[in-house]
Amino acid sequence: MPTSLDQQATLGDYAVLSKQIRNAGLLERRRGYYAVRIGLNLLAMAGAWVAFAYIGDSWWQLFVAAFLALVFAQLAFIGHDAGHKQIFRGGRQNNLVGRLHGGLIGMSYGWWNKGHNRHHANPNHEHDDPDVNIDALAFTENQARLKTGFLRWMAKHQAYLFFPLLLLEGLNLHISSVRAIWNGEVKSRKIDGALLVLHFALYLGAVFLVLSPGIAVVFLVVHQGLWGVYMGCSFAPNHKGMPSPSEEDSKDFLRKQVLTSRNVRGGFWVDLALGGLNYQIEHHLFPHMPRPNLRKAQPIVQQFCLERGIPYAQCGLLRSYRYVLEHLHEVGAPLRAPATAPAAA
Template structure:
């Protein structure tokens, strides 16, 4: 079921009077005050300690099973389980980066760096730089790095520039989107390594390289020591494929198919975050499955809010959006994923229908 409390806005932004922006900004200040009064920004360390403990037990159980099964092909089930476990660690790293776990910023950064680099195999600094820009301007052309990708096009302008194999893929990208997501894990690992080994200043480079190196030596060393060579490669492949697919299924419904903000438009904070984000309904199971990212609207409005408080914040935000006529979008997971496929197909097909006459273009440049 889709919940939209006003007409869905067009994909292009209309000019908004300055006094209206001021009024909307003032209304968000009132919403933020209500959130503070209910204590929804308070830390919930007990929750995160419990989740971390459960994940450590799951990780230990997976590797114990690997040792016991050794050269059985049933170890591929353990590989798939590790893909899920590493994604859950990624959720914790994401929450630490938003200051949701511990009280101080530096402590959260240290925790996030360990979770991302050692448990997940990603560069914390590379991801934080990218993700901070996304939160500042979600779905805004030229500002949100998540609108740019090596394997998919999220806007018709980007799709129209594709050539060769990528153009062939773009025309079919909706149907190919989730199969291609299986490669996301390899991309995240490779971009992290390239960033840490590249030029330019990278905060915490030495620490992250040490953590990544230790992780890969321990993990790959154990897998290739216990399993025959072919089975070891299959094990690592299944784990990374499941990791990429799970990450993609979790993150893709959050913004794909929502409003695209033109580069020259200006929106107040409330509109900027709500109109470009989608919630996913489904109760506690979906919250566990998506690491709290199913409350994407509340997360974007209050990025440092701990996961256990997002449910209660949703009630306040939804009432506020209804009062002020702001469209609030929420879908079930299956509906959201179907919207993602449809949107990606629409972008690809719209680009395929575009035609620019080379002769006319040349004359126009004369």
């Protein structure tokens, strides 16, 4: 409950903005868009595997592996939208689409959705946001100081290690999904588990039946590595390097979401490549908003923030990665500082 007139006023800002967005019709479902998008993704997926079967045991399969990395990311974007109930109004239909897409890429939809909801509730919070609570990286100086052993060495040089580490993100998504299901951390444990088993059986079975062992292993490395890099590059610009709220921070919902998020400028190709996540501010303010409407909401939200003096972060794609690397380098700086010798008695 608000405890002051100032808080009441700022809480009212979001209601005013929501009314503008709703009156513009930007919260209406876009089923036709998603029908086309899902159809094209599934067609691309089927085409990739047809090409895989046709090419056979050949190093040319590495091009198929690279293409499948792109397809897997696009399928993941649909699962993301389903998790936010952007496709249908009802949760059951969205969950069905989300679980099926999770099964296609070998990831537990239930595990991912649980963690992603925590992220949206507390973006960039070093304790409550799972996206900034990662063993291999430090996103605040406090996290860096707590690292020990090899993880401390990684934190020192994390700006240089960031993109190489993304090569392991696909594997991490698989392992985390299996671990969550095994530990019973997922509501629909049997469904997600069955989909994962089916995925790995068909995926690994096809790879090792068609390809010789050497080519099969390289195919897996290329596919999973590029998929991991793609996923990491899609999510990293959104919050990394933006302010990290403290335990005492009492910002209202609108300011908490805007001040911790960053948009990425670009046209059609950036929208396609990042799955609409380049409109991160609008997405965090209205997570149920269908992806194609985010572009239309962006100028409304930006103007609203300008009128109220709320900083609105936006930059180009390459600049966003530079911000991420600069932040990681800065966080690791105290660990790289030479130790000072004790003063002589």
